[in-house]
Amino acid sequence: MNWTAATVSALFGTRRAFAAVVLVLCPALAFAEGIEGRVTIARARDYRDAVIYLAKVPGKTFTPPAAVINVDQRNLAFQPHVIAVFAGTRVAFPNSDEVRHNVFSPTKADHFDLGSYPLGSSRSRTFDTPGIIMLLCNVHAEMSAYVIVTETPYFAVSDKDGHFLIPNVPPGQYEVIAWHERAKSVRATVTVSAGPPVPLNFELGK
Amino acid sequence: MKLGLKHKAYIVLALMMLAAVASSMALGQSYFGAERSRVFDARRRGVDDTATSVEQLLTRGLDRLQTVAALPALAYGLQLQEQAREERQIPAWTTLHYLFFESDVFTGGVVLVNRTGQIIWSEPSDISRLDTPYTAWPRVQTALARQPDDDHAFVVERAQGAAEVLVAVALFDQQQERVGVLIGAIPVSSATVAQSLARGLLSVGGAAHLVDARGEVVASTRPRALGQRLAYWQPSDETGAGRVVTRQLPDDELLTATASVPVAGWHVVTEERAAAALADVRELYVALWVTRIVFTGIMVGVLLFVVVSFTGPVEQLTVAAERIRAGDLESEFRLDRTDELGVLAEALNGMTSSLRDQAAELERTGVLAEAASRAKTEFLAKVSHEIRTPMNGVLGMTELLLGTSLSSTQRQFATTIQRSANSLLSLINDILDFSKIEAGKVELERVVFTFKEAVHDVLAPLQEGAESKGLLLTSELPTDERRAVWGDVVRVRQVLTNIVANAIKFTAQGHVTVRVLIVEKSDAHGRVRFEVQDTGIGIAAANRDRVFEPFVQTEGSTTRLYGGTGLGLAIVRELTEQMQGTCGVESEPGKGSTFWVELPFDWATAEEAIVPDAAAPAAPARQAEGLGLRILLVEDNPVNTMLAKAMLRNLGCKVQNATNGLLALEVLNGESFDLVLMDLQMPVMGGEDASREIRRREAGRARVPVIALTASALPGDLENCLQAGMDDLLTKPYTQAQLRTVIEQWAPAHST
Numbered sequence: 001m002n003w004t005a006a007t008v009s010a011l012f013g014t015r016r017a018f019a020a021v022v023l024v025l026c027p028a029l030a031f032a033e034g035i036e037g038r039v040t041i042a043r044a045r046d047y048r049d050a051v052i053y054l055a056k057v058p059g060k061t062f063t064p065p066a067a068v069i070n071v072d073q074r075n076l077a078f079q080p081h082v083i084a085v086f087a088g089t090r091v092a093f094p095n096s097d098e099v100r101h102n103v104f105s106p107t108k109a110d111h112f113d114l115g116s117y118p119l120g121s122s123r124s125r126t127f128d129t130p131g132i133i134m135l136l137c138n139v140h141a142e143m144s145a146y147v148i149v150t151e152t153p154y155f156a157v158s159d160k161d162g163h164f165l166i167p168n169v170p171p172g173q174y175e176v177i178a179w180h181e182r183a184k185s186v187r188a189t190v191t192v193s194a195g196p197p198v199p200l201n202f203e204l205g206k
Numbered sequence: 207m208k209l210g211l212k213h214k215a216y217i218v219l220a221l222m223m224l225a226a227v228a229s230s231m232a233l234g235q236s237y238f239g240a241e242r243s244r245v246f247d248a249r250r251r252g253v254d255d256t257a258t259s260v261e262q263l264l265t266r267g268l269d270r271l272q273t274v275a276a277l278p279a280l281a282y283g284l285q286l287q288e289q290a291r292e293e294r295q296i297p298a299w300t301t302l303h304y305l306f307f308e309s310d311v312f313t314g315g316v317v318l319v320n321r322t323g324q325i326i327w328s329e330p331s332d333i334s335r336l337d338t339p340y341t342a343w344p345r346v347q348t349a350l351a352r353q354p355d356d357d358h359a360f361v362v363e364r365a366q367g368a369a370e371v372l373v374a375v376a377l378f379d380q381q382q383e384r385v386g387v388l389i390g391a392i393p394v395s396s397a398t399v400a401q402s403l404a405r406g407l408l409s410v411g412g413a414a415h416l417v418d419a420r421g422e423v424v425a426s427t428r429p430r431a432l433g434q435r436l437a438y439w440q441p442s443d444e445t446g447a448g449r450v451v452t453r454q455l456p457d458d459e460l461l462t463a464t465a466s467v468p469v470a471g472w473h474v475v476t477e478e479r480a481a482a483a484l485a486d487v488r489e490l491y492v493a494l495w496v497t498r499i500v501f502t503g504i505m506v507g508v509l510l511f512v513v514v515s516f517t518g519p520v521e522q523l524t525v526a527a528e529r530i531r532a533g534d535l536e537s538e539f540r541l542d543r544t545d546e547l548g549v550l551a552e553a554l555n556g557m558t559s560s561l562r563d564q565a566a567e568l569e570r571t572g573v574l575a576e577a578a579s580r581a582k583t584e585f586l587a588k589v590s591h592e593i594r595t596p597m598n599g600v601l602g603m604t605e606l607l608l609g610t611s612l613s614s615t616q617r618q619f620a621t622t623i624q625r626s627a628n629s630l631l632s633l634i635n636d637i638l639d640f641s642k643i644e645a646g647k648v649e650l651e652r653v654v655f656t657f658k659e660a661v662h663d664v665l666a667p668l669q670e671g672a673e674s675k676g677l678l679l680t681s682e683l684p685t686d687e688r689r690a691v692w693g694d695v696v697r698v699r700q701v702l703t704n705i706v707a708n709a710i711k712f713t714a715q716g717h718v719t720v721r722v723l724i725v726e727k728s729d730a731h732g733r734v735r736f737e738v739q740d741t742g743i744g745i746a747a748a749n750r751d752r753v754f755e756p757f758v759q760t761e762g763s764t765t766r767l768y769g770g771t772g773l774g775l776a777i778v779r780e781l782t783e784q785m786q787g788t789c790g791v792e793s794e795p796g797k798g799s800t801f802w803v804e805l806p807f808d809w810a811t812a813e814e815a816i817v818p819d820a821a822a823p824a825a826p827a828r829q830a831e832g833l834g835l836r837i838l839l840v841e842d843n844p845v846n847t848m849l850a851k852a853m854l855r856n857l858g859c860k861v862q863n864a865t866n867g868l869l870a871l872e873v874l875n876g877e878s879f880d881l882v883l884m885d886l887q888m889p890v891m892g893g894e895d896a897s898r899e900i901r902r903r904e905a906g907r908a909r910v911p912v913i914a915l916t917a918s919a920l921p922g923d924l925e926n927c928l929q930a931g932m933d934d935l936l937t938k939p940y941t942q943a944q945l946r947t948v949i950e951q952w953a954p955a956h957s958t
Contacts, residue, residue: 043355106282107380134278134380141279141301182276184382 034169035154035190036197039162041180042205047162049082050204051148053155054166055175055187062153064088068124071135071145073101078135078145082181084155085147087130094122102138107131110149113138132179146181165197178202212517219509227502234494241487246450249463249476249483252407253414257465257474260416264373264469267311267390268358271375274305275388281379284320284386299327306390314370314391319343321385346374346387356384360470362394362424364432369394369425394425409485412478417441419471438462439475452480519547526554535562582641590638591887594917595843597634598939600627602849605942609856631939636773639700640756643780650784654810655695657722657734658683664702665720672710678717679710684724690810691732697781698805702736704774705801709740716741716798730808737802744795753791754779778803833946835859835880835953840870840896841915842888846938850883850915853942857949865889867896874900874910881953882912884932886923894930901931911952915940 039050064086072079074096085091095101095117102116103123109131114123116139127133127149137143148155154174156164169192179185183204192198209217274280283298299318306316306329318327323343325336340346342363349359361372371392376384394416408414413428421441423431438453438460450463459480466473481488519541526539535558541551604624612620661681672679702720709718718740726733745753756776778801782789785805793799837854841847842865854861862877864870868891870882882900886893897912904910914927917938924935936948 043357106285132380134282136279136282138297141283141298142274142277142305144278181278181380182378182382 033171033192033194034197035166035176035192035200037164037200037202039158039164039178039180039202039204041162041183042203044180044182044205046160047158048160049080049146050158050162050164050178050180050202051082051084051155052158052164052166052176052178052200052202053084053148053150054152054169055177057152057154057170057172057174062086065153068092070094071147072096073103073137073143076140077143078137080157081144082146082148082157084157085127085149086153086155087149087151088126088128089149090124090126091147092122092124093135095119100139101143103135104138105133105135107133109133148179167197176200178204180204210517211520212513215513215517219506219513222509223502223506226505227498230498234491234498237494238487238491241490242484245461245483245487246463248407249450249461250465253463253465253474253476256414257467260472260474261467261469263311263392264360264371264467267371267373267392268375268469270309270311271316271373271388271390272358274302275375275377277301278380280318280388281377281385284318284326284377285379287326288320288385302327303329303331309390312373312390312392314393316391317389319387319389323347326386340389342372342389346372346389350374350376350387360418360472362418362422363391369432371424408476409478409482411482412476414474414476416467417473417475424472436475436477438477439464441471441473516547519543519551523547523551523554526551530554530558530561535565586638586641590634591917593634594631594938595846597627597631598917599845599849601631601939601941602846602853606849606852606856636777639777640773640780643777643784650694651696652692653695654690654692655698656690660695660698661702661720661722664699664706668703668706668710671707672718675710675713676715677710677713679706679720680717681720681722683722691734692808692810693805694785697785701778701781701803702738704778705736705738705803708774709738709742709799709801713740713742713798725804731806732809733804733806735802735804737800739798739800741798744797744799745791745793746795747793750791750793754789775801833858833949833953835949836862836878837949838862838864838870838873838877838879838882840864840867840882840888840893841885842866843885846885846915850945853945856942857946859949867891867893867899870896871899871903874903878908879910881949882910883936884912884914886914886916886918886927893932894926897927897930897932913948913952 035052037052039047039052041047041050068090069083069085070092071083072094076097076099078093083091093101093103093114096119098119100116100118102114104113105111110127110129110133112125114125117123127147130149130151133147133149135145135147154166154169156166158164171193173189173191176188176190177185178188186202186204188200188202190198190200277298279298279301283296286296302316302318306312309316309329316329317325317340319340320326323340325338325340328336342361345361345363346359349361350356353359356376357378358373358375361374363370363372371394373390373392375388377386377388379385413426413431415423415428415431415436416425417436417439418424419441421435421439423434423436426432438455439462449465450461453460453462460477461480461483462478463476464473522541523539526537529537539551539555539558541548543551601624604620604627607620608617608624661683665679665681669679706718706720718738721735721737721739723735723737724732725735754775756773779789782803782805787803787805789801789803791799791801835858837859839847839850839854839861841850841863847863847865851861851863862873862879864873866888867884870884871891874882884893884897891899893914893916897914900910900912911934912932914923914932914935915938916923916935927935933952934948936944
């Protein structure tokens, strides 16, 4: 509950925190609406790290969260490997390895290089441009990470079984996108109404 | 069908043989099946192991390459290389070196090519020149295009006998466009493929192949097969785990084993000549058949010998036994054996010998018995004759004596003599009758008579005796009494006489009633029941069954009181049974008895019934006195002669006597007689011979009646007499009345 409240307040700011907490405390209305489903990916060992997000919510503007999200560099790997953030969110990349790490994006839409830095230091970047941002390490070719920058605060990252839940989506018709690093993205249209989460499943893979 | 011992033995033998052969074949089949399976299993395991090791090798390599190819940095590196934005060595390549340095899988090296097939990177770095076209690129590209996802492929690259399996994995950029291919090389020597197969598994001339998805031989223990297709096998033939089959080729039979390598769609195939692979099995097969035939032959021989040595003597014994049964007790049976069959033969001989002795003994006894029987009959005939003859004298003389004037005392004595003599005669007749009946010498006659006559004839002679005892002797007859029936009236009368006489004898006062009942009646047949009811002493229940047995009287005292031989009722039963009838008694001691006899009979028709009536008037009734006939009496016994003369004189006849047949003939020569009374047994010439001579001499002239006189009472007497030309027979002793009846019947009427 507290975690949910914290997340909600982080996403929507303190002004709405009160209302959100009221909503959460009322069990009949909590998670009353949303999109829930499962992603399967052809030829993948497991179905984790697929990102499912709403393309747009017309006529609405959202405030980016103030909190900074961490992507650690540990044991020659970005952890987590995939994150999704609302445009304008700040992400920090601390180095927890003995070796120096470098973080750079070869993605044309948001091309940057944070340079290389040793254990204990951290550099961060605010992701303003919506898109799929690939992160590599100049030093270690086997390292990679993805930051999916979305235009709405409605998104989810699948777990190992491919299960996902996008909570608190206001009723309406939306275009939903499912992305995975080894597959072509799939789009679907869904209508969310009051009541239990709308089911929605994706099959990714060529 | 009946089967002899020998045939049964043969059948058992044949069945045993069949069973032995069948079990041997079954065992052999299962043994060969097992051997064959063993050979097949070895091949199956061999190809399975090989396919598994190839599969593992390829899978390991593929996994490794796929993991690396998935790194976004490589695709990015290729993009950079393409755009030539980076002049310096791309950092990702350093990582590649690190990842594939001295790879244990890709001992043939690893190469990275871009989307046009130019070599971008290699490890070790000296295997290819960078920025040159990759020589196997066309084949790799083709293989990738064949794959549904064109993300990986296996390509075999051969050069001068050696071969490499190239494991190719495509790299994709963020838009899932293929930007390059990472290729690892695994040398596949012939030894690698046939590693497990070459360990002495295949027979001489056999080969092991690794065949790719298109059916081309990728690696082989037979170098010239490389790059070829197997004539007898298509990849589409087989999938899955090891399979062993024999394949019929035009000129040979192959034993092949296959197993698939699923990751690449390849197959491991072994081939060898079936004859070579299964040579050991075949040798075993032949050896077993030879053994089987030899042993079967030996078994048949031994069993045949046993059967023949048993059934032969048994058959001989059977033949001998049959001969003995047929009555041949003379021939000896020889069997030169010392075993049980020999003993059996000896026993048979002993048995035959015993039978022979017994047969001889039986024959002797039979002869003796027959002789004894004959002697008994002769004795009876003789005795009866010898007794009757003097009895004739006694009775006749007594009768004559009673015809004279006597004082009352003398008459009483004479009457007693007559009664006693009659008793004696009846006793003798009983004994004689019973002997004849027992000897089966009674012959039933069949004449027409009526029950009324029969009963009358029985009661009339007994009436006097009954009256003298103060008994009322009556008869009750049915309405059918007058109808004539067929039967042996003499025997019927005898039976009734015996019963009635018996009843009179044992009844002190009261009555004796004879009832005749027709108990069954149909058109042709009937059954008559005679009942003789008395008011005598009766018979105790315990004795009722025994009274019909010979020489039995109810109590010892009875004999003393009433006399008699006890034969009367025995004769009744014997005669009744002879006539197909039944007899019995119902009695209450002290109150009386009812003896009954039931006899079957046939009704006589009206025409048949006339005969006795017609016969009756044939004998004209004559006056007793003054017959006035001339009679020749041929008799040698002086007493009988005297008796007959006296009787004949009483009847008013003139009598001349001749003492034998020859003398009688002489007398007849000179004189003529109205009737001849002829004794049968006489010295010089007997009655029969004399009669025959009389008939011979009187041929064409008047026929003199000849009446035989005899004391013998054997059946056939009358017949013999008639054959000798005589007319009737009078049994001695006879009464004057009997004599008169006969004379009156036969004496010619004109002589009066």
